[in-house]
Amino acid sequence: MQYTKPLANLIDFFQRFPGIGPRSAQRIAFHLLKMPKQEVEKFAQTIITAKETIHYCDICFNMSATNPCEICSSTSRDGSIICVVAETKDLIAIEKTNEYKGKYHVLQGLISPMDGIGAEDIRIKELLQRAADSEVKEIILALSPSVEGEATSLYLTKLLKPFNIKVTRIAFGIPVGSDIEFADEITLAKAIECRREV
Numbered sequence: 001m002q003y004t005k006p007l008a009n010l011i012d013f014f015q016r017f018p019g020i021g022p023r024s025a026q027r028i029a030f031h032l033l034k035m036p037k038q039e040v041e042k043f044a045q046t047i048i049t050a051k052e053t054i055h056y057c058d059i060c061f062n063m064s065a066t067n068p069c070e071i072c073s074s075t076s077r078d079g080s081i082i083c084v085v086a087e088t089k090d091l092i093a094i095e096k097t098n099e100y101k102g103k104y105h106v107l108q109g110l111i112s113p114m115d116g117i118g119a120e121d122i123r124i125k126e127l128l129q130r131a132a133d134s135e136v137k138e139i140i141l142a143l144s145p146s147v148e149g150e151a152t153s154l155y156l157t158k159l160l161k162p163f164n165i166k167v168t169r170i171a172f173g174i175p176v177g178s179d180i181e182f183a184d185e186i187t188l189a190k191a192i193e194c195r196r197e198v
Helices: 003-015 022-034 037-053 088-095 124-131 149-162 185-194
Strands: 078-085 101-104 138-142 166-169
Touching: 003 022, 078 088, 078 124, 088 101, 101 124, 101 138, 124 149, 138 149, 149 166
Parallel strands: 078 101, 078 138, 138 166
Antiparallel strands: none
16 A cells, blocks of 8 residues: 555654564554644654754763762762663663662763674763772673673773673573573573572
């Protein structure tokens, strides 16, 4: 079926978002067109405001409307621990646990030679500058167990060794509530490797 040009353009635009396929894009477009004009204008203005006001923190490179961000400027956070994540969405996932009370460093990506992303393309230099601060006692690597995450973790571990600070990595393993028989080999191997004494 041929869509009228403005509708086709709208559907095409939504398909550019990660995880949105043709059917989802079509549903979103139709939903948007059914919304009252005032709601659509409010939605558009919300996007513009977010784009204009959200920037990267000069210290940790988290997305924020303030600089430094709310976490870096907080006096209740432990500045001696830095948790390194690939993206702001990873920081948000860790924050939702309410367990971590230190500060963060957002690399804004992972080393991926296949995609043309090298160490100089992400925020490694800035992490090393922060590691040189005498206040920092531990750096937690909270990077995905993907090929890119593993490569970045190994690279960072080598670079951080001369600083004589504790470098740790988050544990990986079987999700709570799942059965061992359904776990893949890599997840099981990581679960055994990251075991701890009880």
